[in-house]
Amino acid sequence: xxxxxxxxxxxxxxxxxxxxxxxxxxxxxxxxxxxxxxxxxxxxxxxxxxxxxxxxxxxxxxxxxxxxxxxxxxxxxxxxxxxxxxxxxxxxxxxxxxxxxxxxxxxxxxxxxxxxxxxxxxxxxxxxxxxxxxxxxxxxxxxxxxxxxxxxxxxxxxxxxxxxxxxxxxxxxxxxxxxxxxxxxxxxxxxxxxxxxxxxxxxxxxxxxxxxxxxxxxxxxxxxxxxxxxxxxxxxxxxxxxxxxxxxxxxxxxxxxxxxxxxxxxxxxxxxxxxxxxxxxxxxxxxxxxxxxxxxxxxxxxxxxxxxxxxxxxxxxxxxxxxxxxxxxxxxxxxxxxxxxxxxxxxxxxxxxxxxxxxxxxxxxxxxxxxxxxx
Amino acid sequence: xxxxxxxxxxxxxxxxxxxxxxxxxxxxxxxxxxxxxxxxxxxxxxxxxxxxxxxxxxxxxxxxxxxxxxxxxxxxxxxxxxxxxxxxxxxxxxxxxxxxxxxxxxxxxxxxxxxxxxxxxxxxxxxxxxxxxxxxxxxxxxxxxxxxxxxxxxxxxxxxxxxxxxxxxxxxxxxxxxxxxxxxxxxxxxxxxxxxxxxxxxxxxxxxxxxxxxxxxxxxxxxxxxxxxxxxxxxxxxxxxxxxxxxxxxxxxxxxxxxxxxxxxxxxxxxxxxxxxxxxxxxxxxxxxxxxxxxxxxxxxxxxxxxxxxxxxxxxxxxxxxxxxxxxxxxxxxxxxxxxxxxxxxxxxxxxxxxxxxxxxxxxxxxxxxxxxxxxxxxxxxxxxxxxxxxxxxxxxxxxxxxxxxxxxxxxxxxxxxxxxxxxxxxxxxxxxxxxxxxxxxxxxxxxxxxxxxx
Numbered sequence: 001x002x003x004x005x006x007x008x009x010x011x012x013x014x015x016x017x018x019x020x021x022x023x024x025x026x027x028x029x030x031x032x033x034x035x036x037x038x039x040x041x042x043x044x045x046x047x048x049x050x051x052x053x054x055x056x057x058x059x060x061x062x063x064x065x066x067x068x069x070x071x072x073x074x075x076x077x078x079x080x081x082x083x084x085x086x087x088x089x090x091x092x093x094x095x096x097x098x099x100x101x102x103x104x105x106x107x108x109x110x111x112x113x114x115x116x117x118x119x120x121x122x123x124x125x126x127x128x129x130x131x132x133x134x135x136x137x138x139x140x141x142x143x144x145x146x147x148x149x150x151x152x153x154x155x156x157x158x159x160x161x162x163x164x165x166x167x168x169x170x171x172x173x174x175x176x177x178x179x180x181x182x183x184x185x186x187x188x189x190x191x192x193x194x195x196x197x198x199x200x201x202x203x204x205x206x207x208x209x210x211x212x213x214x215x216x217x218x219x220x221x222x223x224x225x226x227x228x229x230x231x232x233x234x235x236x237x238x239x240x241x242x243x244x245x246x247x248x249x250x251x252x253x254x255x256x257x258x259x260x261x262x263x264x265x266x267x268x269x270x271x272x273x274x275x276x277x278x279x280x281x282x283x284x285x286x287x288x289x290x291x292x293x294x295x296x297x298x299x300x301x302x303x304x305x306x307x308x309x310x311x312x313x314x315x316x317x318x319x320x321x322x323x324x325x326x327x328x329x330x331x332x333x334x335x336x337x338x339x340x341x342x343x344x345x346x347x348x349x350x351x352x353x354x355x356x357x358x359x360x361x362x363x364x365x366x367x368x369x370x371x372x373x374x375x
Numbered sequence: 376x377x378x379x380x381x382x383x384x385x386x387x388x389x390x391x392x393x394x395x396x397x398x399x400x401x402x403x404x405x406x407x408x409x410x411x412x413x414x415x416x417x418x419x420x421x422x423x424x425x426x427x428x429x430x431x432x433x434x435x436x437x438x439x440x441x442x443x444x445x446x447x448x449x450x451x452x453x454x455x456x457x458x459x460x461x462x463x464x465x466x467x468x469x470x471x472x473x474x475x476x477x478x479x480x481x482x483x484x485x486x487x488x489x490x491x492x493x494x495x496x497x498x499x500x501x502x503x504x505x506x507x508x509x510x511x512x513x514x515x516x517x518x519x520x521x522x523x524x525x526x527x528x529x530x531x532x533x534x535x536x537x538x539x540x541x542x543x544x545x546x547x548x549x550x551x552x553x554x555x556x557x558x559x560x561x562x563x564x565x566x567x568x569x570x571x572x573x574x575x576x577x578x579x580x581x582x583x584x585x586x587x588x589x590x591x592x593x594x595x596x597x598x599x600x601x602x603x604x605x606x607x608x609x610x611x612x613x614x615x616x617x618x619x620x621x622x623x624x625x626x627x628x629x630x631x632x633x634x635x636x637x638x639x640x641x642x643x644x645x646x647x648x649x650x651x652x653x654x655x656x657x658x659x660x661x662x663x664x665x666x667x668x669x670x671x672x673x674x675x676x677x678x679x680x681x682x683x684x685x686x687x688x689x690x691x692x693x694x695x696x697x698x699x700x701x702x703x704x705x706x707x708x709x710x711x712x713x714x715x716x717x718x719x720x721x722x723x724x725x726x727x728x729x730x731x732x733x734x735x736x737x738x739x740x741x742x743x744x745x746x747x748x749x750x751x752x753x754x755x756x757x758x759x760x761x762x763x764x765x766x767x768x769x770x771x772x773x774x775x776x777x778x779x780x781x782x783x784x785x786x787x788x789x790x791x792x793x794x795x796x797x798x799x800x801x802x803x804x805x806x807x808x809x810x811x812x813x814x815x816x817x818x819x820x821x822x823x824x825x826x827x828x829x830x
Contacts, residue, residue, distance in 0.1 A: 064501040067535035132408055150470035153549065159535045167540065171472065195407040197391065198400035207390075233385040251386045265388040300499075 010036045019048050023126055023360040026370025030347075030359065037355045042348040049374035057334035062088050063163070063299045065334070070157040072336065073372040075115050078107040078148070079314040081161035086242065086310040087321035088163050092303035097290025100165035101244045106178070106281050107160065108312070109274040110148070113185070114141040115315035116225075116267040117192075119367040123264065124196060126364035127205045133196060140188050143181055147174065164297025175282060182282075185275050193268050206260035210350045210362035213258060220346040224317025224339050226366055229266045230258035236313040243312075247284065248277045260365040267367075302329055316340055316367055340372040471581045474536045474549030476529055477505075479522075479570045480577055482593075486613035487600050488571065489546035489592060491520035496538035496547050504528035505538060510607050520599045521608035525570060529555065530563040544599075545592035548572075551580045571610045 018029040027048035033041040053072065057065045069084045070077035082104055089096060096104075121137030145155040150171050152160035160166055196202050212222070217230040227234055233252045237245040253269035255262025303325040311320035317339025324333035343366050350366075351359050460467055477496075481488040492509040510521040538547045550572070557563065578585045599608070606614050 060501060061499075063537070064499065067501055067533055067537070136411075150472060153470075153472040153474035153536060154534065157534065167536075168472070171470070191407050195404040199404050200398065200401055238383065246382070249382045251383045253386045253388050255388055256390065261390065262388065265390065269386065269388050 012040055017356075017359065019045075023363070025122070025363065025368055026373075028368075028370055028373070030363075032351075032356065032359065034356060037357075039351045039354055039356065039359060042351045042359065044344060044347050046344070046370070046373050049370045051375070053375040054334050054336065058331055061329045062301055062303070062331065065331070066161065067157065067159045070159055071371055072338065072375065073314065073316065073319075073340065073369045074156050075118065075369055076111045076315050077156060077158045078111045078160060079312060079319060081158065082108055082243075083310060083312045083314065083319045084321050085161040085163055086312065087308050087323050088301070088303070090310050091306060091308040091323050091325055092163065092301050094164045094297045094301075095294055096164055097288075097292070097294055098244070099285070099288040099290045100292050100294070102281050102285045102288045103166050103170060103292060104161065105243055105245070105248075106278060106285075107148075107151075107158075107166075109277045109281070110144050110178075112274045112315040113271050114144040115367075116271050117141050117188075119315075119364075120192070120264065120267055123260075123361070123364040123367075124202070126360045127202060129196075129201070133192070136188070136192060136195075140185070143184075147177060147181070150174065150177075162293060162297070163299060163301060165291070165293025167293070169292040175285070178278070179282065182275060182278055186272070189268060189271050189275075197265070197268075202264075203261065205358075205361055206264060206365070208257070209260045209354060209358050210365060211257060211259045212346060212350050216346060216349055217258070220342070220349075222317070222343050222346060224313070224315070224343065225263055225266045225270060226317065226343050228253060229255040229263035231255055231262075236311055236318055240311070242310070245277075248280045250274075250276050260361055263365045300329070302327060307333075311337065314339055316369070316372070317343055336372075336375060338372040338375065340366075340368040340370075341375075344368055344373060469551050469580075471583050473551055474539070475534055475553045476532055476550050476555065477527060477536075477538050477547050477570075478550045478572045478577075479525060479567065480546055480548055480574050480592075481571050481610040481613070482596060483573045483575050485600065486609040486617040487596060487603070488522060488608055488610055489544050489574075489596055490522045490525065491544055491546070491595075491599050492522040492525075493543065495541045495543065499537045499541045501535060501537065502531050502533050504531045510603075512604055512607070514604070519603055519607050521603050522567065525567040526564060527570060528564050530560065544595050545588040548577050548581070548584075568611050571612070 012033055012035050014031060014033050016029055017032055018024040019027045021028075024030070029045040029048070031043040031045055032039060053068060057068060060068070066081060066084060069080040072080050088094070117137040117140045118134075119137075121134035124133040125131065148158055148160075149155045151174060152158040152167070212226065212230050214230050214232055217227050217232065222230075223234070223236075231254050233254050235252045236242070237250075238252055250273040251269075253266045253273065255266050303323075305325055305327045307322065307324040309320055309322045311318050313319075318337065319339055320337035322333070322335040322337070323331050326332040347363065347366065350362050354362070479488060479490055490507075492507050494507065497503075497505045497507060504527055506526040508523045510519045510523040511517065512519050534549070536549050539549050555563070574585070606618055609617050
């Protein structure tokens with residue numbers, strides 16, 4: 001024994017983290033091969049939440065799929081709705097009035113803020129800051145959900161978008177409420193940052209942890225804050241401006257190292273940029289032409305034969321919908337390009353060489369929702 | 376990597392330097408937490424909790440009779456810190472647009488349901504949890520713009536609100552009731568009886584939305600009500616009440632026509648059976664027994680043996696009663712009013728009486744399955760000779776009179792009576808008869824045209 005040196009001989013061990021584990025953000029299993037505390041290999045196993053989303057969508061009519069998209073990434077139902085509505089609008093060549101576009105942008109940017117606020121809360125929660133930062137994030141999220149509820153009727157499963165616009169106009173008290181929310185928002189973001197960014201525990205747990213180099217990120221086609229954290233300024237709102245995003249001034253935050261800490265900072269900065277977009281949208285909203293929905297747009301549609309792919313910058317990354325129409329009432333093919341799913345694939349590369357406790361933090365920094373991963 | 380960025384720039388987030396003094400920034404973060412705790416404690420803005428909040432019982436949510444205390448947060452973003460709304464006692468007021476589960480609306484005054492069973496919601500429902508059957512006119516078998524049964528499987532409903540959006544009659548709306556949890560899973564398949572809500576309720580939860588829909592909805596309802604015969608389309612639990620109210624009006628009208636009043640007022644269930652045995656004629660007796668048996672089998676007691684003990688001196692009256700009875704029975708289990716009256720008729724008319732009795736029996740048998748039977752049962756259980764039964768009888772008589780015109784033509788073949796028989800039924804029957812006659816004419820014309828089209 002002594003001949004082998006001072007190192008204790010260890011054996012590789014395979015352990016399961018999940019599928020029922022509070023840190024896996026859903027029903028998700030990681031088959032981890034460890035040598036002591038160090039990760040040698042990691043195999044993500046998912047599919048526990050598979051519910052035949054795409055197959056169901058091929059049976060439903062186009063409109064009937066709208067509430068199903070809410071259930072993909074249940075934090076960001078508005079963003080899912082927008083991506084799907086855009087795909088159908090492209091397929092059936094439906095025009096969207098200007099005002100409807102503004103309402104859509106307001107809703108999706110609010111979604112981005114609430115997603116990042118809660119995602120950061122959960123990330124800090126995974127690091128061990130039990131509940132307090134999460135409660136701060138959740139409090140901000142609740143205020144936005146109240147706005148969603150008064151507009152769409154539901155907090156999470158909004159089902160607010162329709163082909164050619166949105167289901168109903170903003171309630172009369174929406175704009176003043178949003179304005180007062182926006183006045184309070186910088187306080188929240190600054191405080192959240194001040195509370196945590198220099199925190200020694202957070203820095204030790206996140207700096208240099210879960211590094212995802214640029215090249216690896218691109219080869220895995222990672223998108224969203226994870227990609228931007230790795231230093232690539234790729235934002236679909238800028239790269240391929242959809243809706244009316246070319247009318248707003250906003251910056252694209254990027255990281256330098258590509259670790260958990262960079263992703264944390266990128267998300268905080270994105271909340272600020274979303275707030276900027278919201279302020280501009282509110283300023284331009286009264287001048288917008290048209291109503292909340294295109295009155296000519298039919299909801300029970302039969303798009304012409306063809307296919308369409310649209311993508312948006314959802315809070316988690318590139319969310320795309322691919323639809324093929326055979327001229328019937330139901331889509332012939334319906335495919336979701338889910339950002340959570342694709343961002344999860346480089347997990348083993350990000351975790352290799354780090355400790356078991358870091359796996360949870362790295363997973364939290366990717367910001368996945370299992371409803372979207374498994375579909 | 377060169378991605379052109381217009382209107383904005385790429386910002387590299389500053390990672391900053393870590394502080395040299397260990398624990399310094401940790402306490403800085405804790406300072407933020409402490410400040411929040413202090414503000415949440417001393418600068419609360421939701422002090423405007425109504426006084427009733429403390430008085431309301433813990434089960435205020437279940438007890439709908441009690442007004443619920445709402446916490447009104449005028450502006451949530453102004454209140455500091457996290458705070459708790461003590462839920463069962465205090466509630467946050469739900470926004471108008473809030474949607475949970477779909478319910479059906481009926482008009483408060485007339486009791487008529489707004490739903491016409493157009494199947495739009497059933498078709499659009501993504502999880503396919505809405506099921507309905509259309510009401511049919513028991514007399515003609517034709518569909519009526521009203522819903523016979525309406526089922527929503529609440530357990531599989533995804534609260535998307537498409538049904539409320541698509542409904543052209545504003546009949547299905549999204550409720551605000553969210554305390555639906557139960558141990559009784561089958562109870563989550565909800566039937567029309569439990570889905571019905573008055574319009575005033577919806578107006579109270581969503582005044583703005585109803586103000587938009589109100590005019591359109593009532594206009595359509597008025598059109599549809601004209602096409603609903605009898606009690607079809609009235610909310611089941613209101614049928615009795617509404618028909619009673621209508622009966623009062625009918626009584627008032629009948630007071631001016633004493634001839635018609637007599638049979639209606641003397642309604643009595645057991646006496647009908649007693650007097651049924653009285654007829655001396657063999658044939659009539661047989662018919663009476665048959666009719667009584669049929670009625671017993673039918674389960675609906677002959678509560679309104681309207682013409683049973685009424686003096687019926689002429690063939691005319693007897694036949695009329697028979698026709699009325701048949702029509703009433705056809706209308707879905709409403710009691711064979713004049714089964715007994717037929718037996719009373721003099722032997723000269725026994726053929727017609729027998730015919731009427733048989734018809735009434737058949738109709739009563741069929742009527743068992745019809746939905747409006749439920750509404751008759753309470754009437755059957757009520758003690759005889761009370762106002763309710765009398766009123767019920769009055770309505771039935773009137774309903775029967777409405778149909779009398781059609782039947783009069785058939786009756787004329789086998790009877791010696793004159794065609795003005797229905798005219799003698801009651802004063803208020805007159806205009807309705809005209810209407811029915813006109814309706815029949817139009818229908819006949821349409822049918823003829825359809826035939827022509829097919830050929």
